[in-house]
Structures are given as C-alpha cells and as structure tokens.
Amino acid sequence: MRLASGNICVKWQRARLLLELAGMLWTSPNSALGLLAGAGGLACGARVRWQARERALVFRQMPGPGGALTLGNVILCTGDSLDVRCQTYACRAGLAIEPSIGLADHERAHVRQYMLLGPLFLPLYLVCGGVSARNPFERAADRYARCGQGWWPWTRI
16 A cells, blocks of 8 residues: 555656646746846846746846846846745735735746746736736735745636
C-alpha cells in the first residue's frame, strides 16, 4: 500500500512538472518580451536570478517607476527584492481599506495567469482594463497575495 501511494505521488509530481513546462512554453512569447526588457535593464545595472517559487526569472533594480511588472515567466522589479509589502490596487485607488500584501505573491499570481492563458493574456488583460483596480486579473492577484488562493480572475472564493 505504501509503495502504491508513493507511486501516485511521483506520478502527480511528474504530471505537475509537465503541466508547468507546457505553461512556460505556452507563454514563451510573453517571456521573450520580458527578456528583451530585462536585457535593457541589465545594461543599466539590473541584476537577474531564477526564483523557483515564482517560476520566474526576476530582474531586480530595473530602471523605472516603483513596483514590478510580469511578462510571462519574467518579472521586472524596480526594487532590490520582491519580498516587500505593498498596497492592493483597490487600496491605492481608494476603493477599499485592506492590509498590505506581498509583492512576490501578487506577481506569482500573474505568472500563473500567464502560464494558463499564454499569448492570450496581454490582450485579455488590456480588454479588462489594463493597470486598474477594476481589472479582474489585478483583483485576483491581490486576492491570491492576501489568502494564497484564487489567482484565477473568475474564481468564486
């Protein structure tokens, strides 16, 4: 019995890895845009490293306004680290009073959204309002950062 249960766990881990790799391949056009932007940042002193938990290549100390931007499996961060607290979009827009969230958690939700939607993500994101507190992708990323679930924009929790 123990062996069978162990085999199920190994099979599940392999299946999950294959799904993640498929998602990375599916969103690779978006990641290519992120890599281009990141390469420009490297010329300005940015630093880069793979962060397994985020499933993303993270460019830190990018030039530009504060915060982070995710493009596929690439996160462009203006700070030294994603491990900082930030306000939710609704809080910044004055629509709600909410506790701060982790920037890494928020961006991890976007990586998952990209891996599922691939090249459809950016057009859908823009149609849904772009960088806005009313965008369901941003609300879902904030929700995921608050409670660790619900990264999909049309999830009911």
